[in-house]
Structures are given as C-alpha cells and as structure tokens.
Amino acid sequence: MPIEFTHVPGKSANGSFFYDFAETATKLSLIEDVGFQKIVVDDPAGLLTNMDIAAQALKRTASLEVVLTHWAGVVEPTVAARQLAALAARSGGRLSLRMLSEPLSDEDAEARPVGHTVVWQRIDEYLVLLKRLWSNDRPFDHEGAFYSVKGGYVPRKGPHGADVTIRLGGQSGTALRVAGRHADVFELSAGSPDEVGQLIERVRAAAAEHGRVGKLRFALPVRIRSLKDEGIAEHKTVAVSGSPAEIALSLLPYAALGIHEFMVGGIDRSREIATTGRETVTLVANSLARLENSVTRPGAFVPRLPSQFRAPA
Numbered sequence: 001m002p003i004e005f006t007h008v009p010g011k012s013a014n015g016s017f018f019y020d021f022a023e024t025a026t027k028l029s030l031i032e033d034v035g036f037q038k039i040v041v042d043d044p045a046g047l048l049t050n051m052d053i054a055a056q057a058l059k060r061t062a063s064l065e066v067v068l069t070h071w072a073g074v075v076e077p078t079v080a081a082r083q084l085a086a087l088a089a090r091s092g093g094r095l096s097l098r099m100l101s102e103p104l105s106d107e108d109a110e111a112r113p114v115g116h117t118v119v120w121q122r123i124d125e126y127l128v129l130l131k132r133l134w135s136n137d138r139p140f141d142h143e144g145a146f147y148s149v150k151g152g153y154v155p156r157k158g159p160h161g162a163d164v165t166i167r168l169g170g171q172s173g174t175a176l177r178v179a180g181r182h183a184d185v186f187e188l189s190a191g192s193p194d195e196v197g198q199l200i201e202r203v204r205a206a207a208a209e210h211g212r213v214g215k216l217r218f219a220l221p222v223r224i225r226s227l228k229d230e231g232i233a234e235h236k237t238v239a240v241s242g243s244p245a246e247i248a249l250s251l252l253p254y255a256a257l258g259i260h261e262f263m264v265g266g267i268d269r270s271r272e273i274a275t276t277g278r279e280t281v282t283l284v285a286n287s288l289a290r291l292e293n294s295v296t297r298p299g300a301f302v303p304r305l306p307s308q309f310r311a312p313a
Helices: 021-033 047-060 075-092 115-133 175-183 194-208 244-255 270-295
Strands: 002-006 038-041 065-071 096-098 140-143 147-151 163-168 186-187 217-224 238-240 261-265
Touching: 002 194, 002 270, 021 047, 038 047, 038 163, 047 065, 047 075, 047 270, 065 075, 075 096, 075 115, 075 147, 096 115, 115 140, 115 175, 140 194, 163 175, 175 194, 217 244, 217 270, 238 244, 244 261, 244 270
Parallel strands: 002 038, 002 261, 038 065, 065 096, 096 163, 163 186, 186 217, 217 238, 217 261
Antiparallel strands: 140 147
16 A cells, blocks of 8 residues: 655644635645645644634545544534534545544633543543444434433434544553554654554554454654754654655655655645655655565565664564
C-alpha cells in the first residue's frame, strides 16, 4: 500500500490557516494537486468551527480527505453523530475523525473531566455511542458513566452506516487500550526509529486483544524545519530539515517500520507546499516503490538502507 501524506496546517499571521477561506481554497487545491491525500482541520476557534471548516474543505476539494479534529464532551454524542453522519454522507468517504484527549480551546476545557484515566474512559464511551448511532437500524437507550441516551437514532445515514475513519493517539496503557479497541489510524508520538518501532508494537498488542491488528494503520507527525526555526524544540513531531532529498532520506527509516502516513507540518506557504509535494513526497514514494518492486521480483537483488537508517530488528 503506497504511503500517504497529510498536510497539517500551522498558524498564519492572522492566527489560523483557515482565516481567509478564499485564500485557503486556493491552497487546498494546491495541496490536493501536488500529492497530499489528506488535510487536518484543527482550528484554534474550537470544535464547532472545525465542523464548519471541514464542510467547506470537503466542498472545495475532489479527492482530499478531511481529518476533523474532535474532542469528547463539547457536543452530546447524539448531536455529534448526526452532524458527522451528514458530513460523511456528503464527503463520499473522505472524512476522518481525529479524537484528542485535550480540549481544542480554553472554552472547550470547561467540560474536561479531571484525571487521565477518566478522560480516556469518556472517550471510550463516546466512541462506543458514535459507532452504535452510526450503525443501528432502530432507536436504543444507553446509560453509562458519562452519557445517558434515550431513543438514540440517526435517521439519515448511508445503507452501511456512516463511513468515518477513527484516529487516536497516546502512549499510556489506558490510551493504547482505547486505541486498540477503536482506532483505524493510530497517530504515533515523535521519537527515533527505535522508539517509534517499540510504540508500534505496543499498539499492535493492544489491537490484538480486540482482533484488530490487520485493521490498524499508523501515522507519524513530521515537522519540516526551516533555517529560522532550527533552534525551536518540537516534542510532538519528528523534526526534519534540509533539501527535499535529505528530508526524504530522513523519512525512509520510519517508512520501513510499516508506517502508512506522514503528517507533515511547517509548510503553510504555497511555495513550501508545492516543493514538499512535488519533490519530497515524490522522492519518498519513488524510493519505496523501487524497494517494493525489488522485493516482489523473484531472484531480484534487494537493496538495503544504510545501517543508520534501518528499522530495528
């Protein structure tokens, strides 16, 4: 399966990549044209604004998948299920739901429960309800630790329910248990190839408890650094810099771990987006295609990455 690239918008001079949607629409077309498959919607204005932005982004693009950042507790699951099902129906399968454990804004933080375990327990119950509301063919009642639902039902959804990909992340045992149960895509934490490989194995073990190992894909956050921010520490993403070829070479050891997607940030200007898409994305894709072809041809010589770039055994 070819590796995919996701654009992760940062902050613009106006505070948001989506501040001027006329300008954003032009960038969305560029992002789509130069080889990115997805874009993350995570606006500082909060959850309800994100839903509106996601709807506009889906309308303005033809193939780009919209990764909608979401957080349990701001909207009741019955309301969220209806809104997301409607978005999914219009998207043609191009909607992903990215669940965070932290609030999107200070206003959203008011509804946050106290304690790491409690946060993830609520996310677990929230996702159980969303999935049930997207798939049930008759109303149901639910009484849980965080939510009470009477006659829960989403009337307008596809014949097979709502087609929404679930994305989760985290490193704690509690987070991994929830991800193992629900995630279609797991967003990894930054680290060396060894560290990322170890986290992948932990996530796979959690997914195996639910018979879902084969259903799980992995995404790695990456930030492309320019010379002006070389000294800025970024602990949430793998930081890379250099020419397109050097950046591509830096990503290959992570791709060798079985990662399916790179979530690329730090490239909000049109020129940066174009260069990354047309050069770095193309170089990574071509390198991986050559390696795959070498492996699948009987008797072919299999090239190996230099030792410093190999995945852990």
